[in-house]
Amino acid sequence: MEALIKKRIKQVIKGDQDAFAEIVEIYSNSIYQLGYRMLGNRHEAEDIAQEAFIRAYVNIKSFNQDLKFSTWLFRIATNLCIDRIRKKKPDYYLDAEVSGTDGLTMYSQLASNSPLPEIELESLELQDTVHKEILKLPEKYRSVIVLKYIEELSLNEISEILDLPLGTVKTRIHRGREALRQQLRYV
Amino acid sequence: MKCDEKIVELMHEYLDEEIDPENEMILRDHLKSCKDCETLFNEYKRTIAVVKGTSRMQAPPNFTANVMASLPKEKKKVGMQRWLRNHPLIAAASLFIVLMTGSLISTWNQDREFSVSKQENLVVENGTVIVPEGEVVKGDVIVRNGELRIEGEVQGDVTVINGEQYLASAGNVTGQIEEVNEVFDWIWYHMKRTAFEVIDIFNDGEE
Numbered sequence: 001m002e003a004l005i006k007k008r009i010k011q012v013i014k015g016d017q018d019a020f021a022e023i024v025e026i027y028s029n030s031i032y033q034l035g036y037r038m039l040g041n042r043h044e045a046e047d048i049a050q051e052a053f054i055r056a057y058v059n060i061k062s063f064n065q066d067l068k069f070s071t072w073l074f075r076i077a078t079n080l081c082i083d084r085i086r087k088k089k090p091d092y093y094l095d096a097e098v099s100g101t102d103g104l105t106m107y108s109q110l111a112s113n114s115p116l117p118e119i120e121l122e123s124l125e126l127q128d129t130v131h132k133e134i135l136k137l138p139e140k141y142r143s144v145i146v147l148k149y150i151e152e153l154s155l156n157e158i159s160e161i162l163d164l165p166l167g168t169v170k171t172r173i174h175r176g177r178e179a180l181r182q183q184l185r186y187v
Numbered sequence: 188m189k190c191d192e193k194i195v196e197l198m199h200e201y202l203d204e205e206i207d208p209e210n211e212m213i214l215r216d217h218l219k220s221c222k223d224c225e226t227l228f229n230e231y232k233r234t235i236a237v238v239k240g241t242s243r244m245q246a247p248p249n250f251t252a253n254v255m256a257s258l259p260k261e262k263k264k265v266g267m268q269r270w271l272r273n274h275p276l277i278a279a280a281s282l283f284i285v286l287m288t289g290s291l292i293s294t295w296n297q298d299r300e301f302s303v304s305k306q307e308n309l310v311v312e313n314g315t316v317i318v319p320e321g322e323v324v325k326g327d328v329i330v331r332n333g334e335l336r337i338e339g340e341v342q343g344d345v346t347v348i349n350g351e352q353y354l355a356s357a358g359n360v361t362g363q364i365e366e367v368n369e370v371f372d373w374i375w376y377h378m379k380r381t382a383f384e385v386i387d388i389f390n391d392g393e394e
Binding site: 017018024025028029032037042053054058130150170173185 | 199202203205227230231233234235237238239240241242243244245246247250251253254255257258259268269
């Protein structure tokens with residue numbers, strides 16, 4: 001996998017644009033997912049993921065090929081997300097509410113049908129709760145929690161992505177975990 | 188929480204999968220004896236489980252296409268290189284044709300000098316080759332950049348390259364008469380000759 005990526009990157013550096021499509025295909029879901037959990041909605045997730053890939057393409061020559069490409073790509077995407085969160089106005093929380101309403105609509109529809117989908121439904125509701133709680137985390141805890149538990153990256157990778165000492169990453173994960181625990185312990 | 192901060196620290200080490208066996212023993216022993224810490228520990232594990240359990244999002248189906256469409260345009264040169272890489276056979280064939288045509292045309296241009304195949308009873312007058320009346324020329328006659336007048340008999344093929352041939356009423360050619368005047372005729376002539384040579388090689392081989 002890494003070898004394939006390296007090969008494609010070499011082609012892209014030579015100027016072969018089509019080789020980049022495969023790279024996008026491979027990482028599109030994880031980068032989109034990162035954007036969704038960091039920013040809270042599909043629209044912004046798509047926007048930020050697209051921008052991350054375009055930036056990666058434009059700056060591909062500055063990528064050190066001895067490193068892992070995914071780390072570099074995640075760094076670009078995470079920085080874009082953090083920038084956007086910092087620029088966001090307080091109305092951002094309204095945005096998160098909207099995605100919550102979707103879940104509720106689905107809930108009322110499913111509930112009227114049969115008792116069986118109610119299990120699904122509860123989990124949908126839970127999904128929504130967890131999603132919102134992650135979004136409530138301050139950006140510095142949110143990024144480590146998303147990278148660790150949604151993207152399932154190692155602490156070392158997270159430290160490289162965020163350009164932070166390992167110790168700082170751990171502290172943030174511990175605090176993020178504690179904040180989430182307080183909100184989610186009864187769900 | 189009344190317990191030592193140390194225990195919470197160990198929980199985090201455990202959850203980070205970085206706890207050493209000794210500390211893991213301490214943690215486990217403590218959890219057995221302390222209900223509060225056990226509850227706390229289970230809450231952490233439950234929290235992690237629900238966060239990990241959130242559904243995995245899929246990028247929209249046209250995502251890659253959208254990204255590719257938004258990239259700055261690539262240089263033309265590369266598109267050509269990729270095309271060649273994807274169609275190696277066509278690329279090789281066209282390269283061959285270009286080289287062949289080139290070399291044949293240059294041969295055509297170089298061969299502007301008058302020449303004639305050597306047969307003893309051919310008469311040459313001012314760039315015109317004459318097969319005299321009553322004479323019999325044996326073998327193929329080839330004239331380059333000159334005219335050929337046939338008044339006698341040729342026992343073989345006649346080829347006139349970049350010139351004309353006149354067959355007098357009394358003249359006679361037992362083989363084929365061919366005039367080659369244009370570059371494409373010239374190339375065709377070469378190809379035929381090469382093909383015949385190849386066939387000859389095989390025929391010789393069989394004999």
